[in-house]
Amino acid sequence: MANPRALLKRRGSVTNTRKITKTMEMVATARLARAHQAAVAARPYARGLEELIVGLTADSDSLAHPLLSVRPRPKKAAVLVMTSDRGLCGAFNSNIARRARELRAELAGRGLEVEFMAHGRKAAAALKRAGWPVTKAYLGVSDKPLYARADEIGGALISGFLAGGFDEVHVVYSSFASRTAQVPCAEQLLPMTAPGKGASAGDAGSKGPRVWYLFHPGSGQILSAVLPLAVKNRVFSAMLETTAGEHAARRLAMKNATDAADEMIGSLTRAYNRARQYKITQEIAEIVGGVEAQG
């Protein structure tokens, strides 16, 4: 039978760990609420841009733009991988890293040379571990997604794409499906697939008579101004969703850890009580034995 004092000490350390995990769970819950709110607040802008592009592409079928045109023989691809900065959030980051690996294999299968950009410490670490080239790493960024940073990253990707540095740009991030489910996903950023291009006919039918806008300046110029904004906003919403996903994953991981600690504390308490009782029983037996021997 184990030493009661050692059991007590062990129970003490598990109790301390439980305090930490419980606190982290509560912090993650609060941050998740905030991150979720931010993601919801960002929707009108994304929807507005999308509707604008749909309206523009519906206006004329012949609209062409370098950011929309698929290169005939793509050679190089840039992949932006987004994770959290901190760990202790279950399989969240490793799921994203796995998705990045799959995407890399897929691109390599098509004969593309892949270079990476990391957003978040864990992404940088995972890419470094895999030994893949990282051209730029943004660290310490996952706590507060800022549009200014999305603007910078998006701007760098667009100018690299237009200059011919790479022929395709992809982003790997965690899509925030719900508070309990985060789906790692890969999306093509450039060349852009115009939203609603395929569905525009059905859309027009459901939205009633279409509106004839006057475009100032021409629709072509508006399109070339709106597409970069749309790309940057894709980066921004990926940032928002990854952050929300991080907190959701951490909340779940910490809740599981707290539950496991509760269970351990229970079983350690039982073991301690048993050991204590055993010791008392043994002492009584010894005393009784001693008395009997004297009598």
Add this chain to the structure above:
Amino acid sequence: MSDGPGATSAGRALRLRLVSPARTVFEGEVRCVVLPAFDGEWGILANHAPIVAALAVGCLRLTALDGSGRAFAVRGGFAEVRDNVVTVLSPECLGPEEVSPAGVDAELAGLEGGDTSKSAGACRDRAARLAWGKACRIVLGGGKREGGA
């Protein structure tokens, strides 16, 4: 709902939605909006024709239903007018509460030391920053233009 100007029979109220990537900055009914369009300022009243306009860096002013004025600094973007709803999408859009006077003064002071930019891109960039600083100043001044400008 039908096409063309003046076709909507809804009242005279014009609805303005001012949307930045992170949030909706302003939403409400207004009497009139002045947009900083790429080619100058445009006044929009109710029953305007459907239009999409590119915006410059500048100051957006509105007159509320009670006649009071308000201004926002807008860093480019687009305005869409349709069915008496003006939707402004802008990458950055600040109201008077969010503009820091000290920051604007420092920014403008940094720019006023003569034009040292070499390339056309740097020159454009500088012009945009100057316009932004000035717009912020107008916003801080409650939407009134600077003397004689």
